[in-house]
Amino acid sequence: xxxxxxxxxxxxxxxxxxxxxxxxxxxxxxxxxxxxxxxxxxxxxxxxxxxxxxxxxxxxxxxxxxxxxxxxxxxxxxxxxxxxxxxxxxxxxxxxxxxxxxxxxxxxxxxxxxxxxxxxxxxxxxxxxxxxxxxxxxxxxxxxxxxxxxxxxxxxxxxxxxxxxxxxxxxxxxxxxxxxxxxxxxxxxxxxxxxxxxxxxxxxxxxxxxxxxxxxxxxxxxxxxxxxxxxxxxxxxxxxxxxxxxxxxxxxxxxxxxxxxxxxxxxxxxxxxxxxxxxxxxxxxxxxxxxxxxxxxxxxxxxxxxxxxxxxxxxxxxxxxxxxxxxxxxxxxxxxxxx
Amino acid sequence: xxxxxxxxxxxxxxxxxxxxxxxxxxxxxxxxxxxxxxxxxxxxxxxxxxxxxxxxxxxxxxxxxxxxxxxxxxxxxxxxxxxxxxxxxxxxxxxxxxxxxxxxxxxxxxxxxxxxxxxxxxxxxxxxxxxxxxxxxxxxxxxxxxxxxxxxxxxxxxxxxxxxxxxxxxxxxxxxxxxxxxxxxxxxxxxxxxxxxxxxxxxxxxxxxxxxxxxxxxxxxxxxxxxxxxxxxxxxxxxxxxxxxxxxxxxxxxxxxxxxxxxxxxxxxxxxxxxxxxxxxxxxxxxxxxxxxxxxxxxxxxxxxxxxxxxxxxxxxxxxxxxxxxxxxxxxxxxxxxx
Numbered sequence: 001x002x003x004x005x006x007x008x009x010x011x012x013x014x015x016x017x018x019x020x021x022x023x024x025x026x027x028x029x030x031x032x033x034x035x036x037x038x039x040x041x042x043x044x045x046x047x048x049x050x051x052x053x054x055x056x057x058x059x060x061x062x063x064x065x066x067x068x069x070x071x072x073x074x075x076x077x078x079x080x081x082x083x084x085x086x087x088x089x090x091x092x093x094x095x096x097x098x099x100x101x102x103x104x105x106x107x108x109x110x111x112x113x114x115x116x117x118x119x120x121x122x123x124x125x126x127x128x129x130x131x132x133x134x135x136x137x138x139x140x141x142x143x144x145x146x147x148x149x150x151x152x153x154x155x156x157x158x159x160x161x162x163x164x165x166x167x168x169x170x171x172x173x174x175x176x177x178x179x180x181x182x183x184x185x186x187x188x189x190x191x192x193x194x195x196x197x198x199x200x201x202x203x204x205x206x207x208x209x210x211x212x213x214x215x216x217x218x219x220x221x222x223x224x225x226x227x228x229x230x231x232x233x234x235x236x237x238x239x240x241x242x243x244x245x246x247x248x249x250x251x252x253x254x255x256x257x258x259x260x261x262x263x264x265x266x267x268x269x270x271x272x273x274x275x276x277x278x279x280x281x282x283x284x285x286x287x288x289x290x291x292x293x294x295x296x297x298x299x300x301x302x303x304x305x306x307x308x309x310x311x312x313x314x315x316x317x318x319x320x321x322x323x324x325x326x327x328x329x330x331x332x333x334x335x336x337x338x339x
Numbered sequence: 340x341x342x343x344x345x346x347x348x349x350x351x352x353x354x355x356x357x358x359x360x361x362x363x364x365x366x367x368x369x370x371x372x373x374x375x376x377x378x379x380x381x382x383x384x385x386x387x388x389x390x391x392x393x394x395x396x397x398x399x400x401x402x403x404x405x406x407x408x409x410x411x412x413x414x415x416x417x418x419x420x421x422x423x424x425x426x427x428x429x430x431x432x433x434x435x436x437x438x439x440x441x442x443x444x445x446x447x448x449x450x451x452x453x454x455x456x457x458x459x460x461x462x463x464x465x466x467x468x469x470x471x472x473x474x475x476x477x478x479x480x481x482x483x484x485x486x487x488x489x490x491x492x493x494x495x496x497x498x499x500x501x502x503x504x505x506x507x508x509x510x511x512x513x514x515x516x517x518x519x520x521x522x523x524x525x526x527x528x529x530x531x532x533x534x535x536x537x538x539x540x541x542x543x544x545x546x547x548x549x550x551x552x553x554x555x556x557x558x559x560x561x562x563x564x565x566x567x568x569x570x571x572x573x574x575x576x577x578x579x580x581x582x583x584x585x586x587x588x589x590x591x592x593x594x595x596x597x598x599x600x601x602x603x604x605x606x607x608x609x610x611x612x613x614x615x616x617x618x619x620x621x622x623x624x625x626x627x628x629x630x631x632x633x634x635x636x637x638x639x640x641x642x643x644x645x646x647x648x649x650x651x652x653x654x655x656x657x658x659x660x661x662x663x664x665x666x667x668x669x670x671x672x673x674x675x676x677x678x
Binding site for chain 2: 203
């Protein structure tokens with residue numbers, strides 16, 4: 001939490017995106033008995049996998065176990081997860097009528113109360129020893145799934161909707177914000193010490209499109225959360241050219257992937273926010289000496305600047321050996337320890 | 340050709356990656372009777388689709404119709420194209436022995452003589468009125484297909500091979516260069532006025548990995564071609580952070596995608612090479628007024644600098660209306676005409 005505010009720390013804090021996930025035997029054991037959505041919607045289970053991962057790894061924060069796509073269900077879309085195929089949304093949005101039919105507002109967000117409840121359980125377990133991070137998908141990334149119906153390579157559906165029906169796009173983004181804002185504030189009320197906004201796929205856009213069609217909505221959510229005194233980690237991948245624009249959304253922390261060296265990331269921003277990143281998650285599959293070299297290279301690029309939070313540049317990959325994740329935490333703490 | 344050398348031009352030249360492709364009825368008619376590999380390996384057919392596309396669109400260069408992956412066959416790998424699935428390479432490379440078995444050298448490149456022959460036919464057809472662009476996949480992108488066995492999302496196979504077996508990686512890159520160098524020089528001998536080196540997937544790497552594991556090999560190929568007085572267009576996507584390093588390979592032209600505004604691309608390079616790009620290919624699916632706005636936005640970022648070559652930031656998408664591609668050529672020529 002001190003790093004989010006660019007204050008001095010004993011050692012660089014570290015956590016990982018998708019730190020509770022398929023790469024970990026304890027998680028696979030829970031998944032053997034429950035679907036992904038069951039775990040998300042059962043606060044005791046979501047809290048359990050969150051806590052187990054954080055304790056096993058020795059990280060400095062516990063990100064709540066949830067899925068980016070949970071908000072689409074109460075908005076009126078059907079969501080399925082197919083084995084090895086990623087998420088599938090039925091009847092993806094293609095026109096004005098489909099967007100008009102979507103539900104929005106605090107009553108929709110209230111149906112996601114199980115996430116806040118899981119945060120409450122984790123917060124109670126750690127009793128302040130470890131901060132709990134809440135999260136949501138950012139409006140663009142969520143909209144991209146709702147329009148493409150799943151993951152996408154070229155984002156042709158979302159881009160053509162923006163080009164052809166810019167008012168429908170604006171309406172969709174308003175509706176998404178109308179759910180995400182109360183959803184995130186409920187997570188804050190439940191005890192989230194920080195919020196990460198995942199704009200995972202925003203790097204498919206040009207700078208001009210980002211500024212015109214995405215930034216105002218992300219900014220609205222960042223400001224709503226930060227007004228409560230809770231820092232936002234504003235994360236995206238492929239954002240080397242977007243970073244100065246993303247900074248205008250005024251989050252305390254910018255999360256970047258490995259495609260931009262950390263010293264260049266700092267050089268690109270005006271107000272020196274905290275920066276989170278940016279080990280290539282594939283590096284966690286390297287032999288230990290090579291992994292150590294790569295972790296230290298990230299830390300050298302960070303150069304001990306106040307406000308560095310160590311993380312991977314994207315989620316941990318399923319084939320990652322858990323020992324390598326634990327070793328990374330130790331390397332970061334040892335390398336940066338000041339006392 | 341003058342733009343490649345940053346000399347003054349009457350109007351900004353324009354061509355498109357994958358300008359002969361599935362979006363065009365004339366191409367689909369040829370494909371109905373022949374497989375992709377048959378077209379590539381029959382110089383008369385490859386020349387026909389190349390010429391038809393260039394003439395239909397009114398572009399300023401004809402890129403030879405071929406496939407990035409052709410060199411893997413004489414190197415000893417089996418290549419298939421599955422309907423809607425992209426390329427599949429059988430027995431992808433995973434260890435030292437597999438790399439050791441690969442063939443390399445001029446005799447391997449000689450088996451790709453059908454590409455040079457097609458270039459000769461196109462060059463003869465245009466008789467100097469339109470330059471013919473030859474091309475190859477850059478060593479990293481080619482290696483990534485050979486290791487992953489096809490397209491990839493996270494490039495985990497290629498990255499872990501680099502981490503675990505850096506000497507095997509170096510050996511693979513040497514073998515690939517040993518084929519690509521004579522392959523590209525044969526294209527030059529056949530009349531290619533410029534060569535594009537497609538490092539389409541290199542943007543998955545961090546800057547440090549690019550410099551250590553990729554740059555020396557790309558540089559070798561660029562220098563071999565440019566020593567013959569033929570400019571190289573060194574293209575990649577997601578290269579915002581890699582651009583200053585890519586420039587060190589010393590190609591006359593850097594090709595960039597839409598993720599980096601063109602004025603920022605120029606600001607990142609020292610020696611002011613020509614720059615090619617960078618309309619988002621999805622913009623070709625926009626209604627005409629919106630397409631015009633987007634084409635003009637690219638031209639405004641280019642700001643009339645000598646050495647701008649207009650192109651999309653990646654290949655034309657199959658669902659693109661051909662009229663929009665033709666309109667784009669006209670917009671670029673009209674907007675930048677100086678006479």
